[in-house]
Amino acid sequence: MEHDLTTGSGRPRDAEASPALLEAARRLVLEKGYAATSISDIAAAAGTGRQTLYRRWPGKAQLILDAFAEHASDQVDDLHAAAPGPDPVREFLRRTFRALDETGPALRSLMAQAQLDPAFCELFRQRFIVPRRAALHAVLAQARDSGSVPADLDLDAAVAALFGALWYRLLLGEPLDDGYAAALAGLIRAEP
Amino acid sequence: MEHDLTTGSGRPRDAEASPALLEAARRLVLEKGYAATSISDIAAAAGTGRQTLYRRWPGKAQLILDAFAEHASDQVDDLHAAAPGPDPVREFLRRTFRALDETGPALRSLMAQAQLDPAFCELFRQRFIVPRRAALHAVLAQARDSGSVPADLDLDAAVAALFGALWYRLLLGEPLDDGYAAALAGLIRAEP
Amino acid sequence: MEHDLTTGSGRPRDAEASPALLEAARRLVLEKGYAATSISDIAAAAGTGRQTLYRRWPGKAQLILDAFAEHASDQVDDLHAAAPGPDPVREFLRRTFRALDETGPALRSLMAQAQLDPAFCELFRQRFIVPRRAALHAVLAQARDSGSVPADLDLDAAVAALFGALWYRLLLGEPLDDGYAAALAGLIRAEP
Amino acid sequence: MEHDLTTGSGRPRDAEASPALLEAARRLVLEKGYAATSISDIAAAAGTGRQTLYRRWPGKAQLILDAFAEHASDQVDDLHAAAPGPDPVREFLRRTFRALDETGPALRSLMAQAQLDPAFCELFRQRFIVPRRAALHAVLAQARDSGSVPADLDLDAAVAALFGALWYRLLLGEPLDDGYAAALAGLIRAEP
DNA sequence: CACTAACCGAGACGGTACGTCCCGTCTTCGT
DNA sequence: ACGAAGACGGGACGTACCGTCTCGGTTAGTG
Numbered sequence: 001m002e003h004d005l006t007t008g009s010g011r012p013r014d015a016e017a018s019p020a021l022l023e024a025a026r027r028l029v030l031e032k033g034y035a036a037t038s039i040s041d042i043a044a045a046a047g048t049g050r051q052t053l054y055r056r057w058p059g060k061a062q063l064i065l066d067a068f069a070e071h072a073s074d075q076v077d078d079l080h081a082a083a084p085g086p087d088p089v090r091e092f093l094r095r096t097f098r099a100l101d102e103t104g105p106a107l108r109s110l111m112a113q114a115q116l117d118p119a120f121c122e123l124f125r126q127r128f129i130v131p132r133r134a135a136l137h138a139v140l141a142q143a144r145d146s147g148s149v150p151a152d153l154d155l156d157a158a159v160a161a162l163f164g165a166l167w168y169r170l171l172l173g174e175p176l177d178d179g180y181a182a183a184l185a186g187l188i189r190a191e192p
Numbered sequence: 193m194e195h196d197l198t199t200g201s202g203r204p205r206d207a208e209a210s211p212a213l214l215e216a217a218r219r220l221v222l223e224k225g226y227a228a229t230s231i232s233d234i235a236a237a238a239g240t241g242r243q244t245l246y247r248r249w250p251g252k253a254q255l256i257l258d259a260f261a262e263h264a265s266d267q268v269d270d271l272h273a274a275a276p277g278p279d280p281v282r283e284f285l286r287r288t289f290r291a292l293d294e295t296g297p298a299l300r301s302l303m304a305q306a307q308l309d310p311a312f313c314e315l316f317r318q319r320f321i322v323p324r325r326a327a328l329h330a331v332l333a334q335a336r337d338s339g340s341v342p343a344d345l346d347l348d349a350a351v352a353a354l355f356g357a358l359w360y361r362l363l364l365g366e367p368l369d370d371g372y373a374a375a376l377a378g379l380i381r382a383e384p
Numbered sequence: 385m386e387h388d389l390t391t392g393s394g395r396p397r398d399a400e401a402s403p404a405l406l407e408a409a410r411r412l413v414l415e416k417g418y419a420a421t422s423i424s425d426i427a428a429a430a431g432t433g434r435q436t437l438y439r440r441w442p443g444k445a446q447l448i449l450d451a452f453a454e455h456a457s458d459q460v461d462d463l464h465a466a467a468p469g470p471d472p473v474r475e476f477l478r479r480t481f482r483a484l485d486e487t488g489p490a491l492r493s494l495m496a497q498a499q500l501d502p503a504f505c506e507l508f509r510q511r512f513i514v515p516r517r518a519a520l521h522a523v524l525a526q527a528r529d530s531g532s533v534p535a536d537l538d539l540d541a542a543v544a545a546l547f548g549a550l551w552y553r554l555l556l557g558e559p560l561d562d563g564y565a566a567a568l569a570g571l572i573r574a575e576p
Numbered sequence: 577m578e579h580d581l582t583t584g585s586g587r588p589r590d591a592e593a594s595p596a597l598l599e600a601a602r603r604l605v606l607e608k609g610y611a612a613t614s615i616s617d618i619a620a621a622a623g624t625g626r627q628t629l630y631r632r633w634p635g636k637a638q639l640i641l642d643a644f645a646e647h648a649s650d651q652v653d654d655l656h657a658a659a660p661g662p663d664p665v666r667e668f669l670r671r672t673f674r675a676l677d678e679t680g681p682a683l684r685s686l687m688a689q690a691q692l693d694p695a696f697c698e699l700f701r702q703r704f705i706v707p708r709r710a711a712l713h714a715v716l717a718q719a720r721d722s723g724s725v726p727a728d729l730d731l732d733a734a735v736a737a738l739f740g741a742l743w744y745r746l747l748l749g750e751p752l753d754d755g756y757a758a759a760l761a762g763l764i765r766a767e768p
Numbered sequence: 769c770a771c772t773a774a775c776c777g778a779g780a781c782g783g784t785a786c787g788t789c790c791c792g793t794c795t796t797c798g799t
Numbered sequence: 800a801c802g803a804a805g806a807c808g809g810g811a812c813g814t815a816c817c818g819t820c821t822c823g824g825t826t827a828g829t830g
Contacts (some may be wrong), residue, residue, distance in 0.1 A: 007771085007776070008772040009773055009827090009828070009829080010774025010775065010826090010827075010828080011773075011774050011775040011776080011825070011826045011827050011828090012774085012775075012827065012828090013774085013775065014775075014776070015820075016348075017776085033308075034307075034308065035308040035309075038815080038816060038817090039817075039818085040815095040817095046295075046773080047777090048236045048776080048777075049378050049777045049778060049779085050778090050779090050784095050818085050819095051776085051777085051778090051818095051819085051820090052775085052776070052777080054819085055775085056820070057815095059818085063328070065349035067779095079193065082770095087381070090209070093283060097804075108307040109307055109308065111307060111363060112304035112306075112307035112308055113274075113304070114225070114304075114363065114364070115300040115301055115303065115304035115305055115363060116227050116301070118326055118365065121364065121365050122783065124364075125364050127364070129364060132380065143320075147828080151380075154375050154378060156375070157357075157372075157379050158376065158379060159377035160357040160372075160376070161353040161354070161357045161363065161379055162353070163356075163360060164353065164355075164356030164358070164359060164360030164361075165352040165356035165357070165358035166356070167356060167359065167360055167363070168352055168355060168356030168359055168360070169308065169356075169358055170318075171307060171315050171359070171363075172301060172306070172318075172321060173310065173314070173317070174315065175377065180349075183346050184348060184352070184353060186349065187345075187346065187350060187353055187379070187380065188347050188375055188379065196789090199802045199805090200796095200797080200804095201796085201797075201798090201803070201805070202795085202796070202797085202803080202805030202806065203794065203796050203797095203804075203805050203806045203807075204797095204805090204806075205793075205797055205805095205806060206795095209806090209807085229785085230784080230785060231785075231786075231787085232785075232786090235808095239808090240807080240808070241806095241807065241808040241809060241810090242787085242808090242809090242810095243787095243789090243806090243807080243808080243809090244806075244807065244808075246787075246788090247807095251786095251787090263824035280829085282814070302826075312829070344789040379806090391775070391779090392724055392778095392822095392823080393778045393779070393780085393822080393823075393824095394777080394778035394779030394780065394821085394822065394823090395778075395780045395781075395820065395821040395822050396779090396780075396821075396823095397779095397780060397781090398780075398781070398788050398824060401780095401781085414588065418692070419692050422810085422811055423812075423813090424812090425599055427782095429786075431782090432781080432782070433781065433782040433783060433784095434779095434780085434782090434783085435780090435782085435783090435813095435814090435815095436780075436781065438813075438814090439781095443812095443813090456722040459674060493691055493692070493809075495688075496646060496687075496688035496689070496690075496691035496692055497683040497688070498589075498747065498748070499610075499688035499747060500609075500610065500611040500685070501611075502749065503747050505747070505748065508748075509748050509749070509750075513686035513748055514817085518663045519685060519829075531632060533783075537763075538759050538762060538763065540759070541741075541756075541759035541760055541762065541763050542763060543742065544741040544744055544756075544760070544761060545737040545738070545763055546737070547739065547740075547744060548739075548741035548742070548743060548745075549733075549736040549737045549740035549741070550738060550740070550742030550745030550746070551744055551747070552736055552739060552740030552743055553693060553736065553740075553741065555690065555747075556690070556697065556700075556701050556705060557694065557697050557698070557701070557744070557821085560592065564733075564736075567730050567732070568733055568736070568737060570730060570733065571729075571733050571734060571737055571763070571764065572763065578781095587799070587800050587801035587802075588800085589800090589801065589802090590801075590802065613792080613793090614790060615791075615792085616790075616791095617805095623803090624803070625794085625802070625803045625804060625805085626803095626804090626805090627792095627793085627794090627802085627803085627804090628802070628803080630792070630793085635792085685775085712808090718804075746802080749830085758819090
């Protein structure tokens, strides 16, 4: 997350720099990929100096995490709010898969970065993984109450299995389609 | 995979160089981590020139993939051969978790590299993921035949869910313990 | 020649880096010879990064040209100022030969580099050859006015012959001694 | 010079390899220049292995010296044989300049190499410089006898001055034209 | 209304890894 | 013992980023 160390004194930070950097980062990563996008590229595209970026984020990964986390939090709310239909778990997965069509490559890069930097890993977990985990947990709890999943289902394990399966295919470049969503949802559906 | 362009003519490649490079790579990565291990380090530790490495592998990631894939294939065989006990799925997961205690960090790095290089991703899938997937599939098929998992279980989906859950926690730095193995195995156990 | 692209903006170049690089280059070339001195060696000896060198000179040859041209221009002034005695041409040659005892090997390397790189050749000509040529020309003009060389001497040809003879022996590893200076000076001395 | 260490036993050397290497060396150096021509290039162009080259010459410079020395020795004889006319020195210089139109660049490279390798320097001197020096010496001696240069001319110094002036301009990329030949010849012409 | 502190861009800094190139040697097989 | 072929250890090269530092200049709030 962008860090703000303003003490009140001195010239205030340029309010336009952060959005410009976030947008430039998002655009360049989507265009050229994470690895091919350098810090210098992002700062130049945002029309700012490199130091301005470092003053607000510790590095490339954190900036790009912010650049893609914004959208993600909106989506999590959407998913949480509406998970209707006869098979809400399947519906949740389908919508999540759909959202990854655009942001998937960037998320893969962030997950990659999390492997190389433990501090970033924890940040990524808190900002990205945990909220979504909570959302799916809620969906599953609701499904359990409505009887569409077994009453004794281990919800935490089910969340790990479903999101794990999602990331598993995403990270390996395998397709995330409706059939996959249905098959995964089928794994934990209540036996009638 | 190491590429071998032997045409028969000319001086043959040094048979000791490849093992030396693989072992040096494996040792250095386990000691210092993936990112902190450079190509020069590996070549020097193996007592070879840098060009000898480039002659056999396209880069660091492919070499290290080979360095860890060797051992992996042995382990896959072990796991496949013996998955005994009342809950073979749980046992399989437990053993797999145990094996990751040592190699986990390196595998995380390889998975990270797979996100930055599509060609390497495919290689990693073929050399690492698919064999293990087959092993778990066989375990599940056996379990289905012996009645310890439901007869109508979607084996492919179950494999994705179990291995997905494994990678999910591994990549996020969360613990892979016996309790987790039991919980995941419980998800797909037959309801008696 | 060192190139200075200062635009006024940004951090100014370290004023100590260039002298340090020049001195390190000069010292290492005199110690180990031109070919045995690498760019990395020079940068390390100067306590600077390699890129700092490349930011100021296109390569090794240009840096070393500068490293030896500095001193050379001083010497040229010295030679120009004082060319006394009954045979000023011979005296000029003797002093020039003497100065080459130390710098000769480095100059040979620079002349060698000039053969491999036309751009460097021109630079070498302008920075090294032309100034010395002018100095000798002045000495000869003075000698002509004082009657110690023939009045109708073709000064340009004489300069070429004298410096040519100097380089000819220098480049072939033949001795540049007082006798040689006297013999060359004798070629163009006025017949009494 | 190509060295021949055959002992009589074993397979005799391929008689075609040496000419092929010499011709390939000559062609490539004239086409691409000395520095841009690697040992591998020459061997490949000659259809031979690199070791065959090293078995016959110590390195690139010696091979190329041989490649260009062949022609040179013919030319030296030509020059020696016929130096007619009213000003034989000028004529000798003019012809020598003319011959350098083609081989000049290669000779410059050889002289460059002589600066980096003392052993080659001596070889170059013996194979190239000394014979030509003798030829010019003979021309000057003849001219002295015929009265076209002063009787007390120091022939060795004159040779050094004339060839030195030649190399001086050649190595600096300056033109070797008839005017220059005339001016140099004029320096040592007898005053009538 | 000046001062001052933190900002801004630009870009140089030391450092490190990369992948390429060539060197001169060595090692195979076939002739 | 030669030949072609090509791998070997070694080392320099020039490039690309990294994260930091240092300029001159700008822009608020404070004294």
